[in-house]
Each structure stands twice: as C-alpha cells, then as structure tokens.
C-alpha cells in the first residue's frame with residue numbers, strides 16, 4: 001500500500017550551521033499540540049567518523065568542514081582532512097569584507113579559508129550548499145533509522161535555520177540560498193511543502209536553556225537574564241525580561257542584543273601564534289631544535305588537537321600554574337617548552353576581553369532600562385564551557401550576577417535544539433518569546449511647511465510648483481532601532497503629492513526607504529554623515545543608506561485630481577496615507593489613497 005500522507009504531523013528540524021561545528025536536532029509534532037515543556041528535541045549523532053577515531057561520530061555536532069577530493073568525491077565533517085585541503089570557517093566567508101571587524105580581515109583563518117575556496121573554483125554559497133546537502137542526507141538517514149521509512153515519507157517538514165544575531169540581511173539571504181540549493185526545501189512527493197523559518201542563534205540558545213528547566217522557575221516576573229552563546233566564530237548575546245510565569249514562562253527581549261566575531265577559533269589562533277613564537281625563542285638558544293613548522297605534522301596535530309583543544313583550552317583558568325608542552329621526539333631527545341601562567345592568561349584575555357566587554361554592555365543596558373542587574377548570565381555554545389571564561393566572568397560579577405552553565409553536551413547543542421523549539425512554537429502558533437526589538441531604524445524623506453522655530457534655515461526652500469515655503473529633506477523615522485516590535489500599533493502618516501497641470505494619466509512615483517544603525521538617527525538628511533552619529537556597535541557604519549524603494553501610482557488619472565493654488569500656482573494634489581505595520585520580522589508599508597492601495601513594500605530582516 002502506498003504511504004498515506006499524514007497532513008497533521010510535522011517533523012520540525014533545526015539546523016545550526018556553525019563556524020566550526022554544525023548541529024542538527026529534530027522533534028515530531030503530531031496531531032496533539034505540544035506545549036513547550038513537552039518538546040524534547042533529539043540531537044542527530046552517528047556522524048560519519050574519521051578513519052582513526054570512531055568515537056568522534058557519537059558527538060552531537062559535526063565539524064563544518066568540506067573537501068573536494070581528487071576523485072571528485074566530497075569529504076565532509078570528520079572525514080575531511082587538512083591534507084585534502086578542507087575548507088573551514090566558510091560561514092565567515094558569507095560576510096562581506098566590510099562587515100568583518102578590522103582585526104579579522106588579515107586573520108590567518110580567513111586567508112586560509114579564502115585560498116582554499118579559490119582553489120575549488122566555487123563560490124561560498126555553493127560550497128556551503130554542498131556541505132549542507134551531505135548533512136541533510138545524514139539527517140534523513142538518522143531519522144529513518146530512528147522512526148522508520150513510512151514515518152519519514154509521510155510527514156511534512158518544517159525546517160528552522162539559525163543565523164547569528166549580528167548578521168545583516170544579505171548574509172541571511174545567502175544562507176537561505178545555500179539551504180535551498182542543498183535541496184533541503186525540495187518538494188517531497190506525498191507530503192505538504194516543506195516550510196522554513198529563521199531564528200537568531202542566541203534566541204534559539206535561550207529557548208533551549210529555559211525549556212523545561214525547573215531551575216529557572218526561580219525567575220519571577222520582571223526579572224532579567226542574559227544568554228551568551230559562545231561559538232567558534234561568533235559570540236552572540238541576548239537579554240530577556242520575564243513577562244509572565246503562568247500559565248507558561250513568557251519572555252520579552254529587554255534590550256537589544258549584541259555580538260562580535262570573537263569566538264573560540266580566535267583563541268586557537270592566539271595560542272598557535274604564541275606557541276610558535278615560544279618554540280622560535282627556544283630555538284634561538286638551542287640551534288638543533290626544530291621550529292614549529294619543521295616539527296612532524298603528527299606532533300603538531302597532537303599538540304593542537306589534544307594538548308590544546310581537549311586540555312588547556314577547556315581546563316586552564318587564571319590561578320593555575322603554567323603548562324609544560326612536550327614537543328615530541330627530535331632525534332634522541334624529547335624537548336619541551338614551558339608556557340607560563342602570565343603568557344597563557346594573556347592569550348585567553350585576548351579573547352576574554354572582547355567577551356567581557358559585550359557582557360558588560362548588556363548588563364549596563366539592562367541596569368539603565370530596569371534599574372536592576374540581571375539575575376544571571378547563562379553561557380551556551382561549545383566555547384561557553386571554557387573554564388577560564390566561566391571563572392573570570394564569575395569573579396567579575398561576584399557582586400550580584402550568577403553565571404550559569406551546564407557541564408554536559410547541553411550547551412553545545414543548545415542552538416540546534418532551541419531552533420526546534422522555535423519551530424514547534426511556530427507550527428503551534430504559540431511562542432515563548434513574545435516581544436522583540438528592531439535591529440535597525442527605518443525612515444524616509446518628507447518636506448514640511450517651513451517653521452523658523454523648528455527647522456534649520458539651510459533646509460529652507462520655495463516650491464516652484466506650489467509657491468510653498470518648505471523645509472526640504474526632513475527625515476520621518478517610522479521605526480527606531482531598539483523599539484519593541486510587537487508592542488507597536490499600526491502607524492499612519494498622511495502626505496500630499498503635487499502634480500503640474502500638464503501632467504496626465506496614472507503617474508507613477510517612488511520614495512526611497514532608508515535604513516540606519518543608529519538608535520536616534522538625525523532628523524535631517526544633510527546630517528547623514530559618519531561624524532554626526534555614533535553607532536553603538538563597533539564596525540557598523542553610522543551613516544544611513546538607501547535600503548529599499550516603495551513604488552506608488554496615482555489611483556486615478558492625475559488630471560482628475562483636485563486643483564489648488566489659484567491662478568498663480570495652479571497644481572493638482574494627491575492626498576495619500578502610508579500605514580506601517582510590523583508582521584513577524586517584517587515591516588509592512590502600505591500606501592493608500594481614498595481607500596485604494598497605491599503601493600506596498602515589505603521589508604524583511606527587522607529582527608536579524
């Protein structure tokens with residue numbers, strides 16, 4: 001018998017494509033609605049193992065690594081080796097150069113990733129889609145293995161893809177393109193269309209952290225907490241206030257989140273440069289010693305993958321003595337090197353300082369807004385398990401904020417699991433976070449009747465058509481960065497458009513929509529210069545830019561519009577209204593005249 005489509009059941013799959021590791025989790029939402037506490041996302045495991053370490057396959061995440069081998073076959077995850085020219089950190093390559101912080105532009109990681117990408121003659125979206133296609137195949141096999149082929153072939157899918165909160169819209173669009181190209185959203189015979197949504201990585205991490213955790217029922221209404229997702233590339237923060245605890249925990253974003261590229265791989269890089277320089281210094285005194293690059297590749301791998309990755313990086317903290325590193329056999333001796341505590345602290349601090357600054361920024365913003373410190377800071381992400389960071393944050397905040405993290409794999413898979421939770425809430429139409437804040441300010445230009453008290457004389461102009469004295473290029477900001485999105489009721493603006501008496505027909509016109517990173521962008525277009533405003537995130541331009549255009553068209557031939565201006569300035573007037581609504585993560589802008597729609601523009605990516 002052919003499989004019977006079951007339209008009511010949806011498999012919700014969360015995909016967290018990370019800079020260093022990728023995680024996938026899923027859960028099934030059957031006919032009976034699940035409340036958030038009942039959802040227990042399963043992380044996908046049994047990833048194809050490398051030849052030498054079967055144990056790796058059991059891990060809940062797989063390296064974000066792909067290699068195009070000489071036989072045209074694609075090696076991925078654990079199986080893609082350095083010798084095959086694996087491409088790593090491809091997620092960072094989705095960003096335009098301008099959006100990479102200064103210190104990253106020349107980073108070895110990026111250089112290597114770029115060089116390797118160039119050798120493949122493929123663009124980064126294709127490479128990521130090839131990788132995701134492999135991951136997706138494995139996911140389908142894994143679900144089939146757990147639930148059976150009939151189950152898989154008859155249930156529709158809702159896929160949730162996670163993206164860093166600091167990403168701009170174009171990067172998310174590139175990611176969407178890669179997901180589509182990987183075939184993840186393809187039509188599946190006998191099933192409803194696969195749907196998909198995006199969720200920011202820290203929001204997903206937060207959902208996983210609070211889901212079903214009784215320990216968080218110490219939270220009372222009005223209390224706040226910060227979630228810090230410390231990954232391989234990005235550190236992303238998000239802060240919530242508890243809006244209600246009954247009948248279920250309901251959260252609202254309390255201040256705008258923040259983030260930066262200062263994840264674990266930058267610590268790896270700092271360590272490897274430090275180690276190289278230490279070996280070099282020792283070699284100055286002992287000529288027979290091999291330099292780091294001359295050392296056997298297996299020794300270098302042992303030191304980086306085991307001594308560092310599984311040892312010092314995870315367990316070292318300020319207050320411990322330094323480490324002696326065995327450099328392996330060199331002829332008939334076995335030299336070693338001492339990494340003293342001061343040196344190690346300096347390496348960890350090179351990344352810790354950025355993280356601490358980000359955390360401090362959230363805490364200060366929360367105090368400013370609510371008058372109280374957050375109750376706690378929850379660390380998630382693989383790097384969130386780093387002992388050095390945990391202890392130092394504890395020390396820095398010992399006067400009132402608790403730092404929480406779980407010691408198992410939970411924090412590492414939080415983003416993928418949280419993505420599933422967000423997807424289940426989407427499918428059931430019942431979210432746990434019911435208030436977000438806009439990531440940008442949006443606005444357009446307007447002319448105003450000139451008023452000596454409020455306008456700058458430099459903006460003064462006389463309209464030749466109407467004879468009107470007006471202030472030109474004043475900004476109308478329709479939503480401000482940091483504004484709570486759900487709390488907004490629709491906004492209405494009324495404008496007039498003038499036409500000359502010689503104009504006829506259904507005349508079209510358009511208005512540019514500007515986007516700004518500023519919380520309080522200037523009210524005049526001429527003040528749109530870098531020097532006039534300061535973005536509160538490093539690396540972001542302070543000037544605003546044209547982001548979109550809304551096209552409009554007169555609803556009737558303009559010669560039929562009412563006439564004004566007497567004999568001296570005869571002209572025709574179109575009175576129209578613009579309504580601005582927020583729908584999910586989009587800004588919906590609709591222009592009407594006399595109840596007839598004359599133009600519409602939807603701007604997506606409000607919350608990313």
Ligand SMILES: Nc1ncnc2c1ncn2[C@@H]1O[C@H](COP(=O)(O)OP(=O)(O)OP(=O)(O)O)[C@@H](O)[C@H]1O
Nearest residue numbers: 018019020021231232233234264381382383385386
């Ligand atoms: N116990 C630990 N202590 C310190 N670092 C750890 C620990 N466990 C994992 N890591 C590091 O965490 C990083 C991976 O974290 P994660 O999987 O959250 O990042 P990602 O999702 O790949 O990156 P991003 O979210 O920035 O795109 C790796 O660099 C890994 O070495």
Ligand SMILES: [Mg+2]
Nearest residue numbers: 018231381415
């Ligand atoms: Mg991550």
